[in-house]
Amino acid sequence: MRLVREALINEIIGMGYKLRSFKQPGFVSRYRQQDLLAQCAGDQREALAGVHVFPQYRLDARANGPSARMGIVVGLKTRYEFDLTVQDLLDRGFRVEGRYVLAQTGEVPYNPHLDECAYRKLVGAVESVRAGRLHLRDAPAVSEVGAGEAWLEGRLDTFQDVVAFLTGGRQGPLLERLEEEAFALTGAEGRLGRITSLARRLARGGPLRIAADVEVEIGVPLGTGSTGSSGGQVRSTPFAEPTFVFDPGGGKTDKSAQRGLTRLGPFDSESFSPRRPRILVMTPRPYQGSVEVFMNQFRRGVPNAKVFTEGFARKYRLTDCDIRIEAFEATGPRDATAYRDACLAALDRDEKPHLAIVITSEAQQDLQGDDSPYLVAKSTLMGQGVPVQEIQYETIGRGDVAYPLDSMALQCYAKLGGIPFVIAAPGTIMHELVIGIGSAHIKPSRFSAPERVVGITTVFSADGNYLLSNMSREADYDRYPAELLRALRVCIDEVKTRNAWRPDDAIRLIFHVFKPLKDTEADAVKDLVSGLLAEFRAVQFAFVHVSDEHDWYLFDTAAQGVGNAAMPSGRRQPKGRYVPQRGHAVTISSCEVLLTVSGPYDIKRPTHGLPRPLLLKLHRASTFTDIEYLAGQAFRFTALSWRRFYPSRSPVTIMYSDLIASLLGQLRHVRNWNADILRTAFRTSRWFL
Template structure:
């Protein structure tokens, strides 16, 4: 590469390469590279059915993790849909319920929602959004109130893509969610443009997964580690909200998602989204509420080891945060408490390349040349490592640049500093998103938290919205997917 310097990128912009890129040989020490294996997934409590990734076809064979205990075996689903789209939506939901007929055993979503998730029934009731002289929001309101009379387990709401550009208070994406969730009903929003896509079988597969999770189901978990600690992973989410598309916006923060060490989603903490100034107080309050609930739920005993792992991506941890957690940990005198502050960032100047990687097939050519596989870990020191969560299959086209690795950093005041363990945990949690069957580019501890904070930030502009409703019937559901 040095011989090709300077490299012309565009008019009047040349890059001069001084020296050679560092070669990361195989190994676990700083400056070396090693690869994490994809985690195994558990499809029955106790691990009696443990399968390798990918998990999609394994669920087709065995059903979801909680197939034998899922309470909503006869799912009642209300459909709120503009009257002009009722026909198309009905066809889409029939395919969702029954699956796509195909002689190809590898084709996605052949079994349909009912059979794939071992439901005994799935009933849809339609409630048309009738456009007369009424405003769009009033038309959706009337249909939503009619749907709530049926006391559904879940609502499917069809909107147009253009509705997303409306203000929050007039946008059916937010107003309908607010109205339904206030009554304990999670909502699956689908755009009519998505229903019309040609690759509808992939859409159906991902939508059915999200719907099952919103109903309270557990599609899969990760194989647990052998550590005896009660491990609690807390995701701290962030979003920048603006009343206009051009405004800089306000940064809001929420301590929102709590996971067990095996990646199982435990609850969404009912802490409201808060400003940066209120964040520290909210963090302490969230810790206290979480410990109170989980120690009762799981029967923690005196002298048990309890480990708190905090994940966030929007800023580096400050010493004041570490002091707040340290003070809280000291108050839990009956337990052996450990904690780790893990910062996951893509705002850095590091890049990783794999010169021997030929890429993967894409159309008539290839894509992802010189892109490392997912799970490449390069420690940079005792508390910092680079980790790839995007590989050649995640590159969109042959023209797409090499993806950035993420930078995993452990705050020096952490009492648990096993870098390889914590980096591997970040990697494993990227396989736990129930929004779709592909691994995500962030661990769910962060991606879920960001989704929740962003959604709550928009919902607060909806008239009569009360976030306290999320602390009851929807607390253990993935209502934000």
């Protein structure tokens, strides 16, 4: 598709736009009438003249697409830009210390067809300003730059701070109007309209000449035309929501996890222990009164609420729970030492708790390593074999506190080693293991080399249900094959015994992976696992890359949305117009499928943009290649999370693995953390939720 890409570049230039890059055609529409901020500014337009919000397009020519069509995938997003230099902002009194800036570094050669912003590159964060020069930190290439030759990075938080400053604190109504304008661009209906308009504009220029006597014609977006037209039709496979199971025999089921748990109790209610868990609550002393009220609601429930009226003990069929609140003095948000000392003192004073709840605040959530009270408390308590649940003080004060309490109770039960619910597995003659391999990048600063940490989660089928097995320790990326082998060996030994596998059985291993596997990696995994399963009749493999980083979107023009929500302007409209329901799979090639995992009912706010589907891509080394079956399985796994009652945006195999990698990657930077504790005290606890 290189020739098509080059033809698109010429077409964009012919339309009068400048290119963001020559590698992938894209442009910013900077016509005055396209500036979303200018449309909302009203009498503040002059004050905001050097700040903009423009539509940005990206075009990707694809040889494969739905209905076996070649086509162009159009990416569309809002772009925040500053014409004002840092010096302009300094002259007006705006503080820039700590903010990242862009400058023209010379690394991009001049080209008359390039967008002027393409030459600006991130150079570092402002440490100080002296004599018109910005002295930088976290700056690998330059240590300083002229303030008149630098621009603030176009991040949303920076943009909002600049707008607030330039409007004298009168930004509230303006940002609400801007949110509505941005939704008109990136929401499902607006996005489809913009893409259709671009397609028609490209088509007006006639066919694209990509070589001598070779032309390609651009049509309307696929699925928007009549049968037989260039718009064609898009076929989707709808998947039903999974059935939740609440007892090992499979007789207690419900289509709603939340309702089923309230009505039927947890899956392991007959065997769960402890029946009366001891729960330690660690809170800074200024929060003590509110925390006492909150924990009483946790224990007894929230009367007259829509959820969690029963409280933790009754909902999870426990005898009761013994709650001990320990208040301590802390000098400020960064006083992690106070958290450590208070946790150790509390553990010394009484019998070891089964679970600890640690109260933190929003001001602490971005702190890392030994500066983070949450991580330090988690490391201290887990080091003594106690799983930890965090709750922020700001959440305790919410008016709809029943909902966070309901989610917290679900997580607490799982951290105590319980199984709240499972989902029914489709009948198959093969034993299945599904292995999730997720990752996290741990970076102390923007330009520091990231630590890539890998986490592994395994799920297996048994007695007609999908059950979670062991979760791994974290492993550095270059050492994850060894950790994968260890995790698989433990899981296979456990499941082989539990399910009484026999030599004439057939085994299927499905890998959900956070990145596209290289051929050598897939072959290495097959070789490594084949040795573990050599005694069995047949072993099948499927390697599935699960991603949400792409420009594909799906639309349902028949979907009129749900509810009647109020927009910032006061007008009302349904949420999720043109948004497909959850569970639609659209095949885009023999090895790729798009899967909708969020539908209209999952949209929380009326200005929420169009949810992005998951892209599942099957590696060519796979010996099991039923992409539709694999998509249905991944869809069901989005409902298996014990973090919240509503579906997650990725299958639990990936989500749990990412959480494991992220938390363990952060905990390794806390003094005295010992990851070996996970193999013993936390083998059955979902400690990372």
